[in-house]
Amino acid sequence: xSKSSSGDRELxxxxxxxxxYVTLIIWYxxxxxxxxxxxxxxxxxxxxxxxxxxxxxQVAFALLVFWFASRQDKIDHEHGLAE
Amino acid sequence: MxxxxxxxxxNLGRVYGLYTLGFLGFVILMAILEAAGVPNTIIxxxxxxxxxxxxxxxxxxxxxxxxxxxxxxxREVPAVFNGMATAADWMSGASFIAMAGGxxxxxxxxxxxxxxxxxxxxxxxxLIAPFLxxxxxxxxxxxxxxxYGGNLARLCAVIILVVASFTYVTAQITGTGIVASRxxxxxxxLGVWIGLAGILFxxxxxxxxxxxxxxxxxxxxxxxxxxxxxxxxxxxxGYGLIPHFAQFDAVSxxxxxxxxHGVKALMPTAxxxxxxxxxxxxxxxxxxxSSTPMAKWKFYTLVLCMMAGTASLPHVLMRYFTTASVKxxxxxxxxxxxxxxxxxxxxxxxxxxxxxxxxxxxVATSIIGKSVSEVSNLEWIQKWSSVNFLKIIDSNGDGLVxxxxxxxxxDIVVLATPEMAGLPYVISGLVAAGGLxxxxxxxxxxxxxxxxxxxxxxxxxxxxxxxDTKTRLIVARVLLxxxxxxxxxxxxxxxxxxxxxxxxxxxxxNSGLFFPLVLGVxxxxxxxxxxxxxxxxxxxxxxxxxxxxQFNGMTPWLGxxxxxxxxxxxxxSLILMIVVSLMTEEPDAETQKMVEEIRVxxxxxxxx
Numbered sequence: 001x002s003k004s005s006s007g008d009r010e011l012x013x014x015x016x017x018x019x020x021y022v023t024l025i026i027w028y029x030x031x032x033x034x035x036x037x038x039x040x041x042x043x044x045x046x047x048x049x050x051x052x053x054x055x056x057x058q059v060a061f062a063l064l065v066f067w068f069a070s071r072q073d074k075i076d077h078e079h080g081l082a083e
Numbered sequence: 084m085x086x087x088x089x090x091x092x093x094n095l096g097r098v099y100g101l102y103t104l105g106f107l108g109f110v111i112l113m114a115i116l117e118a119a120g121v122p123n124t125i126i127x128x129x130x131x132x133x134x135x136x137x138x139x140x141x142x143x144x145x146x147x148x149x150x151x152x153x154x155x156x157x158r159e160v161p162a163v164f165n166g167m168a169t170a171a172d173w174m175s176g177a178s179f180i181a182m183a184g185g186x187x188x189x190x191x192x193x194x195x196x197x198x199x200x201x202x203x204x205x206x207x208x209x210l211i212a213p214f215l216x217x218x219x220x221x222x223x224x225x226x227x228x229x230x231y232g233g234n235l236a237r238l239c240a241v242i243i244l245v246v247a248s249f250t251y252v253t254a255q256i257t258g259t260g261i262v263a264s265r266x267x268x269x270x271x272x273l274g275v276w277i278g279l280a281g282i283l284f285x286x287x288x289x290x291x292x293x294x295x296x297x298x299x300x301x302x303x304x305x306x307x308x309x310x311x312x313x314x315x316x317x318x319x320x321g322y323g324l325i326p327h328f329a330q331f332d333a334v335s336x337x338x339x340x341x342x343x344h345g346v347k348a349l350m351p352t353a354x355x356x357x358x359x360x361x362x363x364x365x366x367x368x369x370x371x372x373s374s375t376p377m378a379k380w381k382f383y384t385l386v387l388c389m390m391a392g393t394a395s396l397p398h399v400l401m402r403y404f405t406t407a408s409v410k411x412x413x414x415x416x417x418x419x420x421x422x423x424x425x426x427x428x429x430x431x432x433x434x435x436x437x438x439x440x441x442x443x444x445x446v447a448t449s450i451i452g453k454s455v456s457e458v459s460n461l462e463w464i465q466k467w468s469s470v471n472f473l474k475i476i477d478s479n480g481d482g483l484v485x486x487x488x489x490x491x492x493x494d495i496v497v498l499a500t501p502e503m504a505g506l507p508y509v510i511s512g513l514v515a516a517g518g519l520x521x522x523x524x525x526x527x528x529x530x531x532x533x534x535x536x537x538x539x540x541x542x543x544x545x546x547x548x549x550x551d552t553k554t555r556l557i558v559a560r561v562l563l564x565x566x567x568x569x570x571x572x573x574x575x576x577x578x579x580x581x582x583x584x585x586x587x588x589x590x591x592x593n594s595g596l597f598f599p600l601v602l603g604v605x606x607x608x609x610x611x612x613x614x615x616x617x618x619x620x621x622x623x624x625x626x627x628x629x630x631x632x633q634f635n636g637m638t639p640w641l642g643x644x645x646x647x648x649x650x651x652x653x654x655x656s657l658i659l660m661i662v663v664s665l666m667t668e669e670p671d672a673e674t675q676k677m678v679e680e681i682r683v684x685x686x687x688x689x690x691x
Contacts, residue, residue, distance in 0.1 A: 042372055058427055072213075
């Protein structure tokens with residue numbers, strides 16, 4: 001499996017980059033964007049700002065890393081570049 | 084355990100399952116002893132002694148004279164267990180002892196630490212760790228030195244690593260000293276040296292292998308110690324079965340109480356604050372989200388600095404060198420974050436419930452609004468006043484405790500919660516053991532990161548490349564001893580407050596190392612001159628700015644205080660690295676080939 005053409009590597013890296021960009025966009029949203037709107041998240045019924053900083057973003061990050069790891073593994077296998 | 088080595092990795096689940104049961108059994112035994120009338124001091128002693136002896140035992144059993152075992156635990160640590168070890172490595176005395184108190188006293192702006200210290204792992208997983216695992220290095224400077232070539236780049240990375248990690252480790256040794264001195268009722272300075280002895284026992288004989296298996300054991304202790312009191316308190320005081328879900332209703336209730344008690348309206352008088360010294364009264368609301376551009380900017384920049392710092396702190400990155408594969412390294416980042424979140428999701432709940440317990444007149448444990456004489460007679464108030472962790476100053480002389488008359492150290496939110504909520508002493512002993520585990524496990528990882536960089540990169544790669552394995556490992560251990568002693572010496576002088584120094588470590592690391600690491604993988608054109616310029620320039624710019632703001636009375640630019648000096652260091656590092664790389668020759672074909680190699684998981688690693 002470890003032998004593969006350079007074209008395959010090229011495509012593998014393209015897909016890896018795309019996945020990384022998507023991951024970083026989601027990361028940016030939960031790291032920064034959402035908290036810029038902190039005061040708007042607070043409604044009468046629910047402390048939205050407190051929720052996002054204390055729980056929401058953290059859960060999103062954990063799910064994001066597991067999702068990223070499984071997607072990347074799939075890409076590696078598709079191109080015969082997994083270990 | 085050594086005899087079982089062939090089967091040890093396969094039996095990890097069973098070994099640590101038994102260990103967890105054994106620890107819970109020990110806690111129950113302590114509860115029985117307490118019920119039987121054994122004094123609290125003895126129970127505190129037993130908790131500290133029992134856990135530290137276990138860690139030291141694991142450390143001794145994991146001794147090794149093999150360099151692969153010593154530096155990267157033989158690269159056979161399963162993703163889940165590496166996740167636990169990373170979580171313990173990561174969560175320091177600051178996370179365990181100070182975080183809930185920070186949320187309690189500083190409110191929403193402080194929660195930027197929660198976001199920053201978790202989201203950084205997304206960067207670790209997507210930008211750095213798997214590639215460094217494929218690279219196959221022993222240390223972080225090893226990657227910088229090999230990718231960019233030459234001893235100067237390696238040396239720069241070693242220096243930044245040592246500054247960042249040493250800043251951090253003194254705070255951890257201080258934390259160990261605080262917990263040990265409180266639990267064992269000994270002077271702080273002595274506590275520091277006893278803590279150091281425990282830390283060295285865990286790491287000296289077995290290096291990374293020993294640290295890995297003690298960190299897993301320490302994670303189990305610290306997470307049990309953090310969660311049990313919060314669950315207990317949430318249920319005992321009737322807030323709900325699972326505090327993580329129950330906390331949001333509590334937030335609304337706290338906001339009503341803030342209005343009732345005049346939080347934000349009643350500020351401590353200048354004389355009272357002067358008398359209270361470093362202790363603080365509650366002055367902010369629980370959920371005052373950033374509403375001004377400045378508040379938003381401060382939240383944003385703190386999150387960014389902590390995240391980039393997470394992704395460049397060598398003691399974290401080197402944990403991912405120990406997994407069996409690149410795939411396992413990626414998954415392991417996910418498990419690390421999961422295990423970290425178990426504690427980080429609990430900290431806000433703890434802070435909020437503590438607020439309710441103290442502020443809500445309908446709750447028996449409340450103190451605000453009650454008479455000074457009644458409150459001063461409470462056992463936990465007396466105990467923590469006597470060690471100067473809290474103070475009641477009746478500045479308006481009406482004989483009642485107002486919100487601006489109750490001063491405390493944030494740390495008591497974790498340390499005194501069991502007593503505040505009227506839980507048995509055994510829980511306090513458990514919390515002490517947890518705090519000790521948190522501080523020790525982080526100190527272990529940091530000391531090892533420093534000593535390994537000095538022994539592998541400075542001694543072996545730069546000074547004496549012909550040294551044999553035995554000499555290298557002896558040098559590594561001597562350095563560990565020296566660095567540990569230096570850290571304990573600084574800590575015993577009492578020079579650092581826990582969190583200030585921790586945030587600095589993150590900014591030192593991100594100013595100097597973040598871009599050289601990321602661009603080393605993601606930009607083939609990055610070369611030696613660029614990396615050196617980026618490391619030196621970023622690190623110096625950040626450090627000079629910190630010095631000016633912190634010690635020279637300079638007004639911070641745009642609100643970028645000493646916690647955020649990475650905001651100066653990082654852009655300087657990035658710009659210098661790009662400009663200088665483009666102005667100089669591109670890396671040779673061999674280096675470019677190497678970068679291509681680390682971008683795919685398959686095939687042989689680059690070094691070794």
